[in-house]
Amino acid sequence: MKQIPQLLTKTVARLPRRHQVLLSSVCAATLVLLLLPSEPATASRHSEAPQLQGEQLILGQRYQLELELAEQQAAAAAKISEPEVRWSGYQIRSGDSLARIFDKMGFSPQELYKVTRDKQSDKLLRKIHPGDTLRFAQDTDGELVQLAYQLNTTDTLIITKSADGYVSEIEQKAVETRPAFAFAEIKTSFWNAGIDAGLTEQQIMSIADMFGWDIDFALDLREGDEFSILFEKKYADGEFIGYGRILAAEFVNRGNYFQAILNDDDRYYTADGRAMRKSFLRSPVKFTYISSSFNPRRLHPVTGQVRAHNGIDYAASVGTPVMSSGDGKVIASAYNNLNGHYVFIQHGERYVTKYLHLSKRLVKNGQRVKQGETIGRVGATGRVTGAHLHYEFLVDGVHRNPRTVELPKAESLAKAELPRFKDLAAQRLAVINDNKRVYLAMR
Numbered sequence: 001m002k003q004i005p006q007l008l009t010k011t012v013a014r015l016p017r018r019h020q021v022l023l024s025s026v027c028a029a030t031l032v033l034l035l036l037p038s039e040p041a042t043a044s045r046h047s048e049a050p051q052l053q054g055e056q057l058i059l060g061q062r063y064q065l066e067l068e069l070a071e072q073q074a075a076a077a078a079k080i081s082e083p084e085v086r087w088s089g090y091q092i093r094s095g096d097s098l099a100r101i102f103d104k105m106g107f108s109p110q111e112l113y114k115v116t117r118d119k120q121s122d123k124l125l126r127k128i129h130p131g132d133t134l135r136f137a138q139d140t141d142g143e144l145v146q147l148a149y150q151l152n153t154t155d156t157l158i159i160t161k162s163a164d165g166y167v168s169e170i171e172q173k174a175v176e177t178r179p180a181f182a183f184a185e186i187k188t189s190f191w192n193a194g195i196d197a198g199l200t201e202q203q204i205m206s207i208a209d210m211f212g213w214d215i216d217f218a219l220d221l222r223e224g225d226e227f228s229i230l231f232e233k234k235y236a237d238g239e240f241i242g243y244g245r246i247l248a249a250e251f252v253n254r255g256n257y258f259q260a261i262l263n264d265d266d267r268y269y270t271a272d273g274r275a276m277r278k279s280f281l282r283s284p285v286k287f288t289y290i291s292s293s294f295n296p297r298r299l300h301p302v303t304g305q306v307r308a309h310n311g312i313d314y315a316a317s318v319g320t321p322v323m324s325s326g327d328g329k330v331i332a333s334a335y336n337n338l339n340g341h342y343v344f345i346q347h348g349e350r351y352v353t354k355y356l357h358l359s360k361r362l363v364k365n366g367q368r369v370k371q372g373e374t375i376g377r378v379g380a381t382g383r384v385t386g387a388h389l390h391y392e393f394l395v396d397g398v399h400r401n402p403r404t405v406e407l408p409k410a411e412s413l414a415k416a417e418l419p420r421f422k423d424l425a426a427q428r429l430a431v432i433n434d435n436k437r438v439y440l441a442m443r
Contacts, residue, residue, distance in 0.1 A: 085137045085145055092132045098125055105136055111144050114166055121159050121168040125149065153241040173236040177244050180233045181435040186225045190217055193227075200243060203231065210260045210268055211251050213278035213410075216403065220253055227251040228432050248428035261425040263413070271425045273418050275410040280347070281325040281371065282403065284355065285314050285378065285389050310399035311354070311392035318359050318387045320378040324369045325353050325393075333365045339390075340381025345369060351408075352397075356390035357382050 090101055102112045116122040128134070128149070137146040147159040154173045159166050184197035194204035207227060208217050215221070232244025245266075251258045260268040260276050268276040324345055331352070332344035341358035359379025369375060380387040393402040413421055 084140055087135060087137050089133050089135045092128050092130050092134065094130045096128075096130070098128070101134065106142065107136075107144050115144070115147065115159055118159065118166050118168045120170075121157070121166065124151065124157050124168075154236050175241070176235045177232045178235065179247065179431070180231055181228070181432065181439075182231070183228045183436055183439045184226065186221055187223060190221055190225075199229075203229070203243065203246065206246055207249060207251070210246070210249060210276060211258055213276060213280075213282065213407075214258050215251065215253050216282050218283065219403075222254055225251075225253050228436050230428055230432050230435075248425070248432060250429070250432055259425075259429060261421075261428055263417075263421055263424075269413060269421065269425075271422070271429060273413040273421055275412065277371075278410050279326050279371075279408040280351070280353075280393075281323065283314065284323045284325045284353070284391055285316055285320060311356075311390050312402050314378075314389045314391060316378045316387065316389060318377070318379055320389075321374045322355055322358060322376045322378060322389055324371060324373050324375050325391075326351070326371045328353075328369060330363045330365055330367045330369060330375075333361050333363055333367075335361075336382070338383050340384065341376065341379060342382075343375050345375070350396050352394040354390075354392040354394070356392075357384050357388060359387075 088105070090105055092101070098112060098116070099109065102109070116125065133150065135148040136144060137148075139145050143161070145161045147157075149157040149159075151157055151170070154175055156171045157168060158171050159168045182197045182199055184193040184199070186193045190208070191204060194207070199207075207229065211217075227249065229249040230247045232247065233240060234242050234244050245262060248261045249259070259271050261271060263269055270276065326345075326347045328345040328347035328351075330343060331346045332342065335341050339356045341361050342354065342356045343358065343361055343363060344352060344354050346352055355376060357379055358376040359381060360377045361375070362377070363369060363375045378387055378389050384390075391402055393400050393405055395405065412418075
């Protein structure tokens with residue numbers, strides 16, 4: 001132990017003069033600090049770091065440089081260890097198969113086999129079609145290390161080589177939805193008004209379906225009618241990728257206001273919580289025009305005699321689908337010389353609907369049907385002068401005008417759900433009204 005100080009003395013003596021001076025200065029500074037009286041220690045997350053001076057600063061800088069050098073060396077080593085890859089893409093053409101694509105890209109059938117051993121990869125790669133693009137990553141040896149296939153605007157299939165073979169995962173982009181507004185005024189037709197407002201065909205059809213229980217879009221619309229909608233736009237990485245749901249809509253028809261608000265159950269309700277979907281459709285067929293209206297004293301076009309016309313004739317092309325106007329049970333599906341092919345449907349205890357002169361019947365007697373389900377097709381069978389659907393609506397056995405009869409009230413939301421829904425409806429309708437006011441002011 002006594003030899004240690006002597007050894008240190010000899011070692012210091014061998015050092016260059018400037019190092020001896022530096023070491024002496026550090027020792028002296030340290031001794032002074034040890035002899036200074038200490039103050040009570042305090043600690044705080046917001047305390048500033050102690051200030052270094054003189055040789056302490058020089059030593060700190062040296063250690064900082066050594067640390068930065070070590071980090072740079074580690075980063076360089078990591079970069080060297082990363083395999084270099086080269087990406088290339090292939091756009092699929094008509095007649096291409098996976099085997100042909102892999103061959104064109106320089107990969108062996110064995111590599112294709114290994115890739116498709118992953119069940120998800122095999123399933124999704126079988127769905128490729130012309131216009132799609134596959135992206136391949138090769139290492140320096142030309143081996144396939146990764147394959148990417150964009151499934152849609154948000155999802156991409158990533159197949160990566162691992163020690164156990166190729167494994168796949170679905171990489172999904174986060175989708176952001178933003179509200180958007182559109183206003184349209186009918187000048188020539190409902191369809192043209194929607195197109196002029198920048199709406200898609202699907203959005204236009206959704207609006208017609210939404211209000212179809214209250215408005216006859218073939219007969220009730222007038223020039224000057226208008227509609228406004230609040231809908232979703234979807235974005236991924238800030239890029240527009242498509243349209244979402246219609247959150248709320250308002251339709252003004254002949255001065256009457258109709259409103260629909262989307263609820264959490266993906267159904268539309270009026271502002272006071274009544275379902276937009278009614279028990280019956282006003283029109284069971286997409287028709288061209290009404291060739292004969294409900295008229296108890298109509299002159300029959302074939303016999304020339306006064307005979308009640310207890311329904312409505314909807315002119316439409318042969319083969320046009322005919323839908324059940326409500327849920328019910330088929331009580332007749334047959335043919336006779338007067339009605340041609342016909343279907344009668346019972347809806348509960350009070351209501352019956354009849355569909356005559358069909359070219360084809362698609363339901364059988366006793367069959368249960370849902371509202372909107374296709375039950376037949378328009379024809380010209382029986383005693384008729386042209387292709388059309390004759391439609392009748394009976395309440396308690398009495399014929400009523402299908403266009404004016406008061407339909408059963410729609411179901412309402414449960415009382416417990418109404419307060420929350422009414423708040424939601426008020427917010428969305430306020431947004432529509434504010435945007436509409438601004439839009440009309442800027443026209």
